[in-house]
Structure formats: C-alpha cells, structure tokens
Amino acid sequence: MTDTLLEIDHLSVDYETGRGDLKALRDITFDVNKGEIVGIVGESGCGKSTLISSILRLTAPNTRFREGEIRFKGQDLLQSSERHMRDLRGADISIVFQDPMQTHNPVLTIGQQMLDIQHRSKQSKADKLAHAAKMLGAVGIPDPEARLKQYPHEFSGGMRQRIAIAMALMSEPDLLIADEPTTALDATLEVQIIERLQELQREFHCAILFISHHLGVIAELCDRVVVMYAGAVVESGEVREIFHNPKHPYTRRLIECDPGHIKERARVLPTIPGEVPDLANLPGGCIFRDRCDQAMARCATQVPPLDQLKKGHHAACWLNHEEVTT
Amino acid sequence: MLNFATRRFGLSLLILFVAVTVMFLMIRAVPGDPVQIMLGPRATPELQAQLTAALGLDQPIWKQLLIFYGNLLQGDLGTDVFSGRSVTDIVFQQLPFTLELIFASILWSASLGIALGAYAAAHPNTLIDRITAAISVSFVAAPAFVVALLALLVFAVHLQWFPAIGAGEGFWDRLDHLVLPAFAIGLSWVGYIARLVRASMLEVMGESHVRTARAFGIAERRVVMVYALRIAILPVVTVIGVGMGFLLSSAVFAEIVFARPGLGKLVIDSITTRNYPIVMGSVLISTALFVVSTALADLINALLDPRARTAN
Numbered sequence: 303m304t305d306t307l308l309e310i311d312h313l314s315v316d317y318e319t320g321r322g323d324l325k326a327l328r329d330i331t332f333d334v335n336k337g338e339i340v341g342i343v344g345e346s347g348c349g350k351s352t353l354i355s356s357i358l359r360l361t362a363p364n365t366r367f368r369e370g371e372i373r374f375k376g377q378d379l380l381q382s383s384e385r386h387m388r389d390l391r392g393a394d395i396s397i398v399f400q401d402p403m404q405t406h407n408p409v410l411t412i413g414q415q416m417l418d419i420q421h422r423s424k425q426s427k428a429d430k431l432a433h434a435a436k437m438l439g440a441v442g443i444p445d446p447e448a449r450l451k452q453y454p455h456e457f458s459g460g461m462r463q464r465i466a467i468a469m470a471l472m473s474e475p476d477l478l479i480a481d482e483p484t485t486a487l488d489a490t491l492e493v494q495i496i497e498r499l500q501e502l503q504r505e506f507h508c509a510i511l512f513i514s515h516h517l518g519v520i521a522e523l524c525d526r527v528v529v530m531y532a533g534a535v536v537e538s539g540e541v542r543e544i545f546h547n548p549k550h551p552y553t554r555r556l557i558e559c560d561p562g563h564i565k566e567r568a569r570v571l572p573t574i575p576g577e578v579p580d581l582a583n584l585p586g587g588c589i590f591r592d593r594c595d596q597a598m599a600r601c602a603t604q605v606p607p608l609d610q611l612k613k614g615h616h617a618a619c620w621l622n623h624e625e626v627t628t
Numbered sequence: 629m630l631n632f633a634t635r636r637f638g639l640s641l642l643i644l645f646v647a648v649t650v651m652f653l654m655i656r657a658v659p660g661d662p663v664q665i666m667l668g669p670r671a672t673p674e675l676q677a678q679l680t681a682a683l684g685l686d687q688p689i690w691k692q693l694l695i696f697y698g699n700l701l702q703g704d705l706g707t708d709v710f711s712g713r714s715v716t717d718i719v720f721q722q723l724p725f726t727l728e729l730i731f732a733s734i735l736w737s738a739s740l741g742i743a744l745g746a747y748a749a750a751h752p753n754t755l756i757d758r759i760t761a762a763i764s765v766s767f768v769a770a771p772a773f774v775v776a777l778l779a780l781l782v783f784a785v786h787l788q789w790f791p792a793i794g795a796g797e798g799f800w801d802r803l804d805h806l807v808l809p810a811f812a813i814g815l816s817w818v819g820y821i822a823r824l825v826r827a828s829m830l831e832v833m834g835e836s837h838v839r840t841a842r843a844f845g846i847a848e849r850r851v852v853m854v855y856a857l858r859i860a861i862l863p864v865v866t867v868i869g870v871g872m873g874f875l876l877s878s879a880v881f882a883e884i885v886f887a888r889p890g891l892g893k894l895v896i897d898s899i900t901t902r903n904y905p906i907v908m909g910s911v912l913i914s915t916a917l918f919v920v921s922t923a924l925a926d927l928i929n930a931l932l933d934p935r936a937r938t939a940n
Contacts, residue, residue, distance in 0.1 A: 358843055360842055396844075397840075409935075
C-alpha cells in the first residue's frame with residue numbers, strides 16, 4: 303500500500319509586481335508518496351524554487367496563492383497557521399538548499415548551528431552535540447567531534463553540502479526537499495553526494511523531492527519525475543517511462559540537450575531555440591508552442607490538458623490526442 | 629586569535645609613531661615664536677634665550693624629536709611651561725572627563741541606533757520604517773555644536789532640567805552633568821548608526837543562511853537577533869572604532885559649550901598659548917585613544933567574525 307505524503311493539488315501562485323501579476327505557477331498537480339524519490343526537472347525560471355518555497359511557505363511578501371492546495375499528510379499547508387508551519391519546518395519537512403557556500407551562518411560554529419536546529423528536542427546539550435557528531439559521521443565527515451567546533455569557512459564546498467544534508471536529516475523528516483543540491487559542486491563531488499543521499503534515504507526511509515536540471519542525476523536517483531516548463535507541469539511519470547518514451551516535445555528536447563546523452567562529437571551543442579514566455583503576459587494556447595517544432599494550429603488556441611496517457615504517465619500535448627483519434 | 633592580536637598591536641604602534649611625529653613637526657610649523665607669545669612683548673632677550681634653552685627649542689628639529697621620543701620611552705611627556713607641573717599628570721587629570729563623555733555618547737547612540745535600525749529592517753517600508761528614516765536623516769544632519777547650543781538653551785536654561793556647565797562631583801552629579809553634552813555629541817550618531825544597521829540588516833536578512841535558519845523552524849526572534857544581527861553589526865563596530873576620532877573632535881565643541889574640563893579644552897587652550905609640551909601630550913593621548921579604539925574594533929570584529937581572524 304502506498305501512502306500519499308505530499309499532494310500538490312491544482313496549485314497556482316502569482317507574484318505581484320510592477321508589471322502586473324507574474325503567474326509563476328499554474329495548475330500544478332502531483333503527489334509524493336512515503337519513502338519515494340520524486341524528481342522535478344526544468345530550466346531556470348520554470349517555477350521550481352517558487353514551488354519549494356510554497357511548500358515550506360517561506361515565500362516573498364509579494365507572493366499570492368491564487369488557487370489549489372498543498373496537502374501534507376492530508377492537511378492543507380496553505381491554510382495552516384504560521385505556528386503549525388514552524389513546527390513542520392526542519393522537523394517533518396527539511397530542505398537542502400542549492401549553494402552550500404552560502405547555506406550556513408558564517409559567524410556561528412557548525413556545532414552551534416546543529417544545536418540550534420534541535421530546538422525542539424528536550425535532550426541535554428551534550429546529547430544534542432553527540433547526535434550532531436553522529437550525523438556528521440553518517441555523511442562521511444571525518445573526526446566529527448572536533449569539526450563541530452569549526453566554522454563553515456573551514457570546510458570545502460562538498461563537505462558543507464554534506465553537512466547541510468546531515469542537518470536536514472537530523473530530525474528524521476518524512477520529506478526531504480533537495481533544491482539542486484549538487485549544482486554548485488563539480489562532477490565527482492556530485493556523484494558522491496548522490497550516492498550518499500541514496501544510502502541515507504534507504505536508512506531513514508524519508509521521501510525526497512529532488513529538484514535538478516541535470517537529467518542524469520534524476521535518472522540515477524529518482525523513482526518518478528515531474529517535468530516543469532514556464533510554471534506548469536508538462537509531463538510526469540515513472541523515470542524509466544519518461545526517459546524511454548517521452549510524450550511531450552519539451553521533455554524530448556531536454557533529453558536530447560543533456561550533455562550526458564550526447565554520444566557523438568558535435569560542432570554545435572543541441573539547444574532548444576527560443577525563450578521561455580513572459581509569465582506576466584502569457585500567450586494563449588500551449589505555452590511551449592513558440593519553441594516547438596511540431597506545433598499545430600490547435601496549439602495556438604487551446605491549452606492542452608495534462609492527460610493520463612497510461613497508468614502514472616501524464617503529458618500535456620495535443621500530439622498525444624491526435625494519436626488517439628487517428 | 630593571539631597571532632591576530634599581536635599583528636594588530638604592532639600595526640597600532642606604527643600608526644601611533646607616524647601620527648605623533650607628524651604632529652610634532654606640524655605644531656612647529658605654526659607661525660609665531662612660542663617664546664615670544666609666552667613671555668609677552670616686553671621680555672628681555674636674556675629671558676627669551678633662557679626659556680628657549682629650557683624648552684630645548686635652540687636645538688635642531690631632528691634633535692628635538694629624538695629628545696622627545698627619548699623622554700617618552702621613559703614615560704616622561706615633559707613639564708608644563710607655566711605651572712611646572714608634569715604634563716603626564718595634567719593630561720591624565722583631564723582624560724577621564726573626555727573618556728566618560730565619549731563612552732556615554734557611544735553607549736546611548738549605539739544602543740538606540742542599533743535598536744532603531746534593526747526594527748526598521750525587520751519592518752521595511754512600513755510607516756514606522758519611514759518615520760525612523762526621516763528621524764535618522766535629520767539626526768545625521770544636525771552638527772554637534774548646534775545641537776549642543778540648542779540643548780543648553782532648551783534643557784539647561786529654559787527648562788532647567790540639567791546643569792548647564794561643569795563636570796560635577798560624585799557619581800550621580802557627574803552623570804547628571806553628562807546628559808546634555810553626551811546627547812549633543814551622540815545625536816548625529818544615532819541616525820548614522822540606525823541607517824547603517826538597517827541597510828546592513830536588510831542585506832543579511834536576504835542571505836541564504838537566514839533562509840536556512842527559517843527553514844529549520846528556528847524562532848524568528850532568534851533568527852533576527854542572533855543569526856542576522858551578529859553579522860549586520862560588524863560594519864557598525866568598525867564605524868564606531870573609526871568614529872572615536874570624530875567623537876574626540878565633537879568632544880572639543882561640547883567641552884567648550886558646556887565649559888567642561890577635558891582633553892579637547894586642554895588642547896585648544898595650550899595651542900593658543902603655544903604650550904608645546906601640553907599640546908604634544910594631549911595629542912599623543914588622543915591619538916593613542918583613536919589607535920586603541922580602531923584596534924579594539926578590529927579585535928571585536930575578529931571575535932564576532934571567524935573569517936576576519938584568518939584574513940590578513
């Protein structure tokens with residue numbers, strides 16, 4: 303039996319700006335089950351970060367939740383009190399942020415910061431420090447007791463990201479959000495961090511919402527993947543299904559453009575021509591239309607719905623509908 | 629940390645040496661023969677020659693400088709030309725009055741400034757933030773001597789809440805006498821520090837580590853007071869350290885307006901009478917005060933910010 307942990311249900315989020323409302327997220331729907339790893343993939347500006355901050359409700363003051371719900375264990379987080387949100391943050395839901403060089407407080411020791419985040423625990427300070435040292439050991443920081451006394455700038459980027467992971471897992475959360483945790487690191491470190499995350503996920507049985515624009519990492523780590531484009535979900539499904547049988551042109555192009563996918567030496571690296579549409583002034587019809595080489599007349603007028611093509615595989619493209627009719 | 633402190637101390641000594649040497653040469657460049665000014669127009673040439681020799685002014689200037697440093701290393705700042713008292717005694721007798729004035733000014737202006745700035749940063753663009761900004765800017769724009777005169781008129785002469793002149797005797801009386809001068813000197817600093825803290829705070833609150841602290845459910849109060857303010861305060865510490873120099877010069881105004889004893893008044897009086905030993909003694913102590921306070925600011929910064937300890 304699979305239990306749903308997090309349900310994003312027809313979520314629409316705007317940013318109020320001087321140019322009018324920026325429709326950062328539109329009608330986002332997907333689930334994360336207990337113990338599952340779900341990847342979110344998309345270009346910069348596709349709304350990944352807005353989504354994460356909405357789940358934690360750590361949004362900028364000009365954010366407006368227009369529609370939809372974010373249910374965590376059945377409770378709508380958008381209706382929860384600030385107090386309830388604070389109880390969840392760093393306890394049931396933890397997060398690892400993108401840039402490990404900026405994520406820790408520069409003037410407090412790692413030990414102090416790891417003590418502070420255990421503010422809910424009734425343990426003694428010595429027990430909390432022991433717990434912190436144990437967690438640092440678990441992410442492969444050598445000599446953890448001594449290193450607790452050190453400051454963030456005394457650690458390398460890879461180590462800092464492992465510390466961030468240790469901090470996020472310390473409360474044994476049900477959901478770990480990883481916001482491009484490897485983007486700022488070089489390739490060999492990336493592999494290390496991914497392997498460490500996999501090990502820890504097996505040990506702690508938490509669900510992971512893994513945000514990345516690196517398809518290789520998503521394929522390696524995730525069970526399911528959600529492809530986002532310009533603030534909307536264009537395709538979602540099992541990782542194997544999405545990578546071998548993509549049903550949206552955007553997904554196909556993303557896979558073609560992934561450096562890991564390029565086998566032959568090419569003079570020009572493949573790209574997706576064109577730009578993401580202006581979110582403050584969205585065109586009608588399909589949002590990917592202008593960049594799509596298979597666009598049809600219908601795409602200009604009607605928004606393709608996110609339809610289920612087979613069990614667990616959804617895509618929002620009219621091409622799939624033509625296949626059905628012909 | 630110890631290594632940092634030693635290096636910083638060495639640098640301070642160097643600064644002190646350069647500043648005192650420059651001052652020594654500058655005061656001798658001021659027009660007017662000190663001996664003539666001290667003895668008046670009707671002094672005999674013999675008397676003039678005698679005083680010139682007694683002050684060592686007949687020696688070449690490099691030799692005067694050497695003698696000055698030689699005496700200084702033995703803790704001797706020379707003797708007052710008029711009273712014959714030791715300059716060290718005179719300067720150290722005046723020093724506490726200036727010190728208490730400066731510390732009182734910094735204490736009230738920094739506490740109020742930091743509180744106002746942190747509050748404004750926590751509620752940016754609200755009505756309270758705008759009011760704070762307006763008050764801060766007008767405080768910055770008010771020169772210390774104008775504020776001193778106005779404060780004297782309003783609070784001492786008309787309302788008679790506080791004493792107008794002197795430094796007072798005994799702890800409470802001295803405190804009572806400090807209120808107006810410290811208010812006058814500190815007022816512009818309140819605005820300056822408030823603006824600085826607000827800007828610095830807003831910058832720090834936007835940094836990722838603050839978002840991390842919030843994402844771990846750490847109470848907002850602790851996020852602001854510990855995670856952000858501790859970093860935002862760093863430039864303020866530096867500014868206050870350097871600001872000691874400005875406070876020393878504003879103290880001169882306050883000491884004159886409120887007829888308080890103190891270093892500033894001592895320097896002004898001794899420059900007009902060309903009393904070289906006292907000028908040099910007061911300048912030396914003021915420079916030392918300034919050098920020590922900047923060094924202290926650096927040390928406090930190093931204590932607060934581990935990154936500063938490893939940097940050069």
